[in-house]
Amino acid sequence: MIPELGTLALVIALLLASAQAFFGLVGAHRNKLSWMQAVTPAVAGVWVFVSFAFGILTYSFIVHDYSVGYVATNSNNELPLMYRVAAVWGAHEGSLLLWIEILATWALLVAAFSKSLPIAFRARVLGILGMVGVGFGSFTLLTSSPFTRLLPAAAEGADLNPILQDPALAIHPPMLYMGYVGTSVAFAFAVAAMLSGRIDPAWSRWTRPWTVAAWMCLTVGIALGSWWAYYELGWGGWWFWDPVENASFMPWLASTALIHSLAVTEKRGLFKNWTLLLAIFAFSLSLLGTFLVRSGVLVSVHAFASDPSRGMFILGLLLFFIVGSLTLYAIRAPSLKSDGGFELISRESFLLLNNALLVAAACLILVGTLWPLVMDAFNLGKISVGPPYFNMVFLVPTLPLLALVGIGMHAGWRRSALGGKRRTLALIAGGALLVSMVVTLVFYGGFGLPLTVVGFTGALFVMGSALIDPISRWRNKQGISRAALGMAVAHFGVGVFVIGISGVASYKIEKDVSMGPGDSAEIAGYRFNFIGTENVRGPNYDALEARVKITRAGTPVADLTTQKRKFKIQAMPMAHAGIAVAWNRDLFVALGDELGAGKWSMRLQYKPLVRYIWIGAVIVALGGLIATLDRRYRVPRTADALLPADAATDKVS
Amino acid sequence: MWRYLGPAAAFLVLGALFAFALVRIQNGTLDVREIKSPLIGKAAPLFTLPLVTDPKQSFDTRTMAGKAYIVNVWGTWCPACREEHDSLLQLARTTGVPFIGIDWKDDGAMAQQYLAQLGNPYQQVVADADGRIAIDWGVYGAPETFLVSSAGIVLAKHAGALTEAVWAEKFAPLLGTGARQ
Numbered sequence: 001m002i003p004e005l006g007t008l009a010l011v012i013a014l015l016l017a018s019a020q021a022f023f024g025l026v027g028a029h030r031n032k033l034s035w036m037q038a039v040t041p042a043v044a045g046v047w048v049f050v051s052f053a054f055g056i057l058t059y060s061f062i063v064h065d066y067s068v069g070y071v072a073t074n075s076n077n078e079l080p081l082m083y084r085v086a087a088v089w090g091a092h093e094g095s096l097l098l099w100i101e102i103l104a105t106w107a108l109l110v111a112a113f114s115k116s117l118p119i120a121f122r123a124r125v126l127g128i129l130g131m132v133g134v135g136f137g138s139f140t141l142l143t144s145s146p147f148t149r150l151l152p153a154a155a156e157g158a159d160l161n162p163i164l165q166d167p168a169l170a171i172h173p174p175m176l177y178m179g180y181v182g183t184s185v186a187f188a189f190a191v192a193a194m195l196s197g198r199i200d201p202a203w204s205r206w207t208r209p210w211t212v213a214a215w216m217c218l219t220v221g222i223a224l225g226s227w228w229a230y231y232e233l234g235w236g237g238w239w240f241w242d243p244v245e246n247a248s249f250m251p252w253l254a255s256t257a258l259i260h261s262l263a264v265t266e267k268r269g270l271f272k273n274w275t276l277l278l279a280i281f282a283f284s285l286s287l288l289g290t291f292l293v294r295s296g297v298l299v300s301v302h303a304f305a306s307d308p309s310r311g312m313f314i315l316g317l318l319l320f321f322i323v324g325s326l327t328l329y330a331i332r333a334p335s336l337k338s339d340g341g342f343e344l345i346s347r348e349s350f351l352l353l354n355n356a357l358l359v360a361a362a363c364l365i366l367v368g369t370l371w372p373l374v375m376d377a378f379n380l381g382k383i384s385v386g387p388p389y390f391n392m393v394f395l396v397p398t399l400p401l402l403a404l405v406g407i408g409m410h411a412g413w414r415r416s417a418l419g420g421k422r423r424t425l426a427l428i429a430g431g432a433l434l435v436s437m438v439v440t441l442v443f444y445g446g447f448g449l450p451l452t453v454v455g456f457t458g459a460l461f462v463m464g465s466a467l468i469d470p471i472s473r474w475r476n477k478q479g480i481s482r483a484a485l486g487m488a489v490a491h492f493g494v495g496v497f498v499i500g501i502s503g504v505a506s507y508k509i510e511k512d513v514s515m516g517p518g519d520s521a522e523i524a525g526y527r528f529n530f531i532g533t534e535n536v537r538g539p540n541y542d543a544l545e546a547r548v549k550i551t552r553a554g555t556p557v558a559d560l561t562t563q564k565r566k567f568k569i570q571a572m573p574m575a576h577a578g579i580a581v582a583w584n585r586d587l588f589v590a591l592g593d594e595l596g597a598g599k600w601s602m603r604l605q606y607k608p609l610v611r612y613i614w615i616g617a618v619i620v621a622l623g624g625l626i627a628t629l630d631r632r633y634r635v636p637r638t639a640d641a642l643l644p645a646d647a648a649t650d651k652v653s
Numbered sequence: 654m655w656r657y658l659g660p661a662a663a664f665l666v667l668g669a670l671f672a673f674a675l676v677r678i679q680n681g682t683l684d685v686r687e688i689k690s691p692l693i694g695k696a697a698p699l700f701t702l703p704l705v706t707d708p709k710q711s712f713d714t715r716t717m718a719g720k721a722y723i724v725n726v727w728g729t730w731c732p733a734c735r736e737e738h739d740s741l742l743q744l745a746r747t748t749g750v751p752f753i754g755i756d757w758k759d760d761g762a763m764a765q766q767y768l769a770q771l772g773n774p775y776q777q778v779v780a781d782a783d784g785r786i787a788i789d790w791g792v793y794g795a796p797e798t799f800l801v802s803s804a805g806i807v808l809a810k811h812a813g814a815l816t817e818a819v820w821a822e823k824f825a826p827l828l829g830t831g832a833r834q
Contacts, residue, residue, distance in 0.1 A: 277660060284664070297674050311675045319668045326661035333657040370670075376683060377674040593730075596760075 003068050003147040006056035010097075010141055013049035013104070016042050017133035020107075024127020028120040028195070036123035043111045043126055046133060047104040054101045057146050058088050067153035070094060070146040076159035076569055078540035086170035087160045092294060092310075093146035095173060099290075100136050102174070102181045103129065110185060110210065117206055124192035125185075132184050135317045143310045159540065159569035168228040176221030176248060180286045182214020183251055186258060187283035190276050191325055194332045199276065204266035207279070209633040211262060215255040216624035222248050223617035231577050236510065236588050236605045238613055241390040243298040246369045247289030253362040254282035257355045264351050267413055271348075272336045274355065276329055284322045285362070291318050297373055343415040350408030357397040357404075364393035395451070402458030402498065405491055406465035424468060432460035440506075444608070448506030455502030463495035483630040490623025497616025503609025510605045516598040524606035526587055527551045533600075541565040543576070546591045546600065550580060562591040586610050690791055690799075690810040697724070697801045698789035702779035705756050705764045712777045714753070717801075721828060723752045724799040725775070725815070726787055728759045729767045731795040737814035741774035744820055750828065754778035757787050757795055800824050 020042035027035030057070070061084040066072040074087045074094070089098040107129040114122050140146075163169075189207040193199045225245070230238045239245065258278040265275045292298050295311025342348035368385040375383050406429075410421045418425070436456035440447050447453055466488045473480045513521045520529040531547040543565040550557040560578030567574065580587040585608045592601030677683035692698075701713040725741065727734040745752045754775035756764045761780055768778065781787055790799065793812075800809045800823075808827045811819055 273657075280660075291671070295671070295675060296678065297671060309679070311678075312672070315668060315671050315675065318671075319664070322664045323661050323668070326664060327658070330654050330657035330661060334654055370667075373674055374670065377670065377677060596763075 002056060003060060003065070003149065006053045006060075006147045007141075007145060009049045009053040009056070010137065010145075010147075013046050013053065013100075014134065014137040014141060016045040016049065017130045017137055020046060020130030021127050021134055022130075024123040024125075024130055025195075028123045028127065031120070033119070036119050039123050039126045039130075040111045042130070043104075043107045046130075047108040050097075050101050050104040053147075054088070054097055057094060057097060058085055061085065061087055064157065065153075066155070066157055067149055067151060068146070069148045069150035071157065072150050072154040073158050074160050075157040076540060077156060078568070079157070079160055079165075080539050082167070082170060083160055083165050086164070089173045089177075090160050090164050093140070093144045093148075095177075096136065096140045096144050097146050098174065098177055099181060100133065100140060102177045103133055103136065103184060106178075106182055106185050106214075107133070110188075114206070121192055121196060121206075124195055125188045128188035128191045129184060132188075132321070135320070139310075139313050139317065143313055157569075159567065162541070162565070162567040162574045163232070165540075165567075166228060166232050168224050169232070172221060172224040172228055175217055175224055179214050179216075179218025179221050179255075180248070180251065180289065182210070182217055183255060183282040183286045185214060186211040186255075186279045187321075187325070190279035191328065194276065194325075194328045197332065197335070199265070199272045199336060201266050201269055204262045204275070205632065208259070208262050208266065209628045209630075211255065211259055211279075212624045212628045215252070215259055216621045216628070218248070218252050218255060219617055219621040219624065222252060223614050223621075226617075227614050230610075231579055232574075235575075235590065235603065236577070236607065238504070238610065241368075241387050243369050244289075244293050246365050246390075247285075247292050250362045250365055250369075251282050251285040251289065253358050253365075254278055254285050257358040257362075258282050260351045260358075261355055264348055268340060268342070268348060270338045270340065270342065271352065271355075272338065273329075273333050274352075276333070276336075278355070278359075280322070280325045280329060281359075281362075284318075285366075287314075287318045287321060290314060292369070298369070340414075342413070345411065346415050347408060347411040347413050350404055350411050354401060354404055354408065357401050361394055361397040364397075365390060368393065399451070399454065399458065402462050402494075405494065406458075406461045409465055409487070409491060410468065421468065425465060428464035428468075429457075429461050432457045432464060435460055444507045452502055452506040455498055455506075459495040459498035459502060461495075462498070463492050466492040466495065481630060481632075483627050483632070486623045486625070486627025486630070488623070489626055490620045493616045493619030493621075493623055495616070496612050496619055500609050500612030500614075500616055503612070504607050507608045508606060508610075510603065512592070512601060512603050514595050514599045515602045516600065519599075521602075521604060523604055525552055526557060526606065528587075528589065528602075528604050530600075530602070536563070538565065540569070541567045541574075544591070546589075546602075548578060548589050548602075550587055558587060560587075560589050562589045564591045581611065583611075584609060690807065692791055692799070692807040693810060695807060697799070697805050697807050698786070700779075700781075700786045700789065702755070702781055702786060705754075705761060705768070705778045705780045708761060708780065712753075712779050717751070717753070718805065719803055721750055721803045722776075722801050723750055723824075724755060724790070724801060725752055726755045726757050726790065726792050726795050726797045728757045728795050729763045730759065733814045734796045735771075737796055737816065738771050738774070740814070740816050740820075742772050744815070744817065745774040745776075748820070748825075748828075751776040755786060755790075756780045757792065758782065758784045800827060802827075 020039055023035045023038045023042065027039065060068045060071050061075050062081065064071070064075065064077060070091070070093050074090050075084055079087065087094070089095040107126060110129065111126060114125070186207055189203070189210065193203050225248070226238045229240065230236060258275065261271050261275040261278050264271045291311065291314045295314060297311065368389050371385050372383050375381055407425060410418055410425065433453070436453050440452060440456065470480055470485060470488050509523045511521065511523050515521060515530040517530055517532040520527050522528070527550065529549045529551065531549055533544055533546045536543045536545045543563040545561050545563045548560045548562065550560065558580030560580055562578035563576040565574045565576055575590050575592070577588055577590040585606060588605035588607055590603045592603060595601055674683060697714065699714050701711050703711045741752065752775045754777070756778060759780065759782070764780070796814060798811045798815045799807055802808050809823050811823055
């Protein structure tokens, strides 16, 4: 009975979402105030019923209701409570429900915090979000209901995929989806603006905090995924250019470009076409990611169980939203005029170049991700596009970006006025180069890869450049706006991130050795002593645990354990790495296969500066958080809040 | 307006590609997961390797000329090989096609013991201790099984455990036509 309530709640939510879409869009079009006023209750209703359905699925997991097919395939009596809750989004059907829940939450937030927007505009934004909700709600109900019964009920569940039984992975999908689905808000703002025909600085100011908030979640979500891959997949890599990773990274690149483009549209009324296109692209790439992960057209470790009929449904949704919005764009774009010009050297041109490079990187990654499918579909042979391609097409556009970021932050609007900062920037650049060369030579004994010094220098330059304004304002006892501080923090984070990549890519040491108790091996001056193994028992797995003591020049450094877990139900071995953390390096031990005669294959790794990759990502996201809290997003400024086309309704609000 | 329709057109092309791929997956003519061996349709790599059962003797694939045969790459260290072992015994008996085993990067004594305990499905089983021959065959994991025609052409490859069902679906139809000719 209870799972049926879940289905019922989803049906009601779907109907309410249809009402939200209808009253929002048609109400704004016909200028009917009462219709537009009906949108907010509809949004609240959608959220209540979707959350109810979500709660019911969670409840079914908690009480082990194996008469629900989805619970029976993704849970087990011995699965700990935390993972039973996380199992709600552990496979296709439930993760779709999470998708809808998050969409409903974004819509609720928009409805709650956009009271100062003109009612017609607000109704359109919520109407578009309603349409997205109808699309995904019907997809869930028609092809992928998580409440489908399994009768007779299973006696015991088949357990959650062991790979997913990890704390980071429990929060990675919700965070990532907050970002993914959050791009729909910027999309809805863009479509609403195109429908009303007004794209102006006020519109950009309304859109910016939502875009930054979604982008921030996406940043944290991707970083969590990378962190999880690093220690849970057991092999110490942090990015694999897997199609599904790319699917999350492409919307990130587009969103990053969008944030910067929105800044120009807000401050200068320029790049309107470009901003609209980027808002559509960011959402399109999110939808594309959803399609790639769930349709089974690409091979990936992350892909959900594939089903071509589901693929067709999402493809239909994808084409409806993307082609529809791009056609609307084609109708509106010719009438959009820029409000002024700018000179070759100005903040505008730096931001334009930044956009072009980010979009180029996203496009090249898209080509690499889809190329195997193109070859395969036309029987041109099976190929896979690997990291060498992706590293190349990513590094070539993004390395110049470091220099651009460092300088562009200080370029004035309209025309460059680097002025006195030119000297400071040159000093920072020179200092960065010097420090990089000294650090690589002294601490790492060589310049490493061809790009090592370039990477370190660029990173230090960006970090130094980001600090100029906050420090000078602090010295002069001037305040700094949260937007400016957020930008400085985010750019500083980019530098920290690049330090991590440069360090680990240039100086990592990996060694696969065969070891038994009593054996030891040395890398990078650290001696790994294999002490012994021991059987340990987890809630739903048995594990063999190896103890490794690490010493350096005789002094103990760390005492690590690494496990090879064997999950009882799915009989799947999982490595659980042991990691010793310090500010300048990780030491990483993973237990591999038994080689016989008391020996084990062990992977030992020295990962200099690797932690700065994730610390950098967190700082970048923190910058976003600070920027969204800027006063001007909260205090409605009437002076330049241009009236939208339907001014009549505006006065009523 | 028309010059602004470029992005929409690009997405339509992309959509058409996806639809085409989905239709092909649905009607079974496209399997994105399958990795085709570049060897298929080409001459099987020749090799001479010492026998696992008696390292002083060796076996040369040239002695198989004129007969269709199976090459099965395995190792005692490979759990999926253990899993397919009973099927191999069964298939070797019922189909009459000779099985040539390549014991890949393995310990000779352990392999002998393994075959003595579990039964030997192979007409000949050779040791590829350093893995050189497996490289010629493009092996990237064990078990892998190849069907070679009487003309010495590789007709099919299966990666993963060989079962009666896989045999019936992938190998048997080819044996009826090409392999015996």
